[in-house]
Amino acid sequence: MSGDERFEEELAVALRRTGDGFGPGDGSGLVTGGVARGRRRVVRRRVGAVTGGALALALVGVGGAYTAGALGGGGGGDRDHGGASVAAPPKPTGQAGPARQAVSGERLLALFKGMLPKPGELTDTTARGTEEGPMVSGVFDDGRGKAAVGIAFFHAGPDAAGFTRCPDRALNAYDACTMEQLPGGASLMIYQGYEYPDKREGTKNWRATLLDDSGVVVDLNTWNAPAQKGAPVSRPNPPFNPAQMRAIVTAKAWKAVVAAIPDPADLKGAPGASGTDTGEGRDKSRAGAPAREKAYKFNTAGVRPLFMSLLPKGLTVTDKGGDGEWAYAVVDDGRGGSFVQVNAQPDMSDVETELFPEGSYTTLPDGTKVRARQQPGEKGGKDVVWWSVDTMRPDGYRVVVSAFNTPAQHQDASRPEPALSMEQLTAIATSEKWLKLKK
Template sequence: MLLVAASAVIIAGIAAIAVRHPGERPVPRVSGDRMVRLLVDRLPAGGAVRDESGSASDSRSGPGAELTYDRGDGSFRIALAVTRLATPVAPNAADCPDRAHFPYEKCAVTVLPDRSRLMTSEGYEDPLDPSSRPRWIARLVTPGGRQVEVGQWSPRPADANGARTTPPLSPAQLRAVAEAPQWAEVVKALPVPQAAAPPAAPVTDRPLMLRLIRDSLPPSVRVTEEAGATRGYAVLTLDDGRGAHLMTVTAQRWRRDSPEMEQIFADASVRRDGVRVVTRRTAAPRGGRGEVQWEADVLRPDGLRISVSTLNSTAFGLPPTRRTPSLTTEQLTAIASNDAWESG
């Protein structure tokens, strides 16, 4: 899963090894100045632009541009990056940020007529603090591998005029910048990437995951919110009447000889059918005082791994809402061990 930084690269792209295919026709280099001009031309009229910088298509960071935009009522930084992704494009390339780590993000994904996916999010500099400066992002990913990311955020520290409370570009204007057809020409100047084989593949569509999880919960526990990626990952908010809290579920298929899995399940208990099980009760990573995480991790002989985790808060880093999660590690193990995962 996405942080805006004060650079031309807004959000980390999909990892790929860039190679030029034999016989591929060379295309003109796109300069950093050209990237700046293309971005400036896409911005709404009436704003002053300063502190521009750009990177060329043959630079290490790839083509991008960054500038300060001011309509007279406070300045914002705006940055754009263009990337060429390996095809077929990963299905999660334009997913919303993980609500488990970005609890206050307002996000939507739109599927366009050409099957491109457009993600627009309205979040904050500190994802755990909605009183911090706003950070809005738009990301377009096309089936052909064009990825355009554009974001806006308040400069730190604020300039003499102060920083706006609301970013100058509306979500629709941010989207229009990402969708501009000029970026297709920029992508042609980039080498065709070759995707590296992932160590694990997500399995099970999220609706099926959510249904299976719901069916496994005790009657006293309700699901009050659902989120997650398209496949292989689900985020739920649970509540048994004693405080809402977070559950995350990951469903992946790993290689049977995966060294990563051998290390994680080195001390696992092994059932007669070869299924390995690990349970953990730890302090939550990046958690506040009193935040705990309970987990059940199950690995089947065919490489199917189901990991179920709960917190005693509604997101990583937020204060606890209860002393312990509503489900025991035994109940989490029962969910992760359900044979129905194999049919997903």
């Protein structure tokens, strides 16, 4: 498995709320603006799969993504913290505005320790203040087994609503998830799931994610092992119950921390800091590649209804969802459920050679490249097969459609083949109707 594939798997396994297994249990990560969008693009482009939306709680909203250190290592802290890995916001490149009073990592750590249930001790800690990307992580021990825990703070950006929306059960096999609107306009999600949606390991990930009325996310993650990944399970469940997690993320003591976090608009010199992915910064980052402007806007709201309209007749739709550039449906032709998904992605020319290596595709008269593949599933379900048709038009407009012989990729196969044939997938992916989304 390549590094990109591992990243995509962990992203899905952690958070959009866009990954083939969204949910905090889909991982645990935090993000903002350009970093979130950029990671999401790398994943979906290079793997060629759709990382959909409730893109993984570990989450992140549809535009969310893991930042450095969120998957596996020290989280960018001062020192190793016993293998515990939590999401940490990217370090801002600008300075907090003059009206903001910075909060140090030491102060954050003290506040977090003061909120933890008693008895219990937090060790192997890492902490960053509000000028570095505020977060605290460590290993909590209440005498019932060591557990990795962590909390982080960041601006949600334009896809804020996704952070506190429970993942779809068709994408993530979690045990429980609740959503709550709080007085004053804040929203709260409490998720009880697994580090891997297919449950191939017994590591659980429980999280509480608060989105306040200013657009700042407070994201608490806990595990039933001393590390997010790679450590044996040490206790039946993570150390904090839902009520305790709720109390921690809604604590009034965080108000000073939230107020001190620089708004993306205050950050200077950081491409995508405002949360807007224009494509210009991405092009400039490629050596020798001139910046280019998109020739059109893209109607993301139209992806799901168009996809549903293109499904073959005679199928019963038992579930559907998605958002933005991604949509899915679970369909049944009388022989069992089949998960089908699509990503419609403009401006993908910069990764065309990676997605369509020489000799792997055919070319239509209009110049559209078509790559058809049949391969094993990658999300842990037994005997799952993954059929896909990937297309790219000359202007870089990509439409990729996939189908599986299971109603959810982390579940075992329910039928020998997907409900849609390769010919039907090709008809959907190459339909001229996708051009209607360009405006």
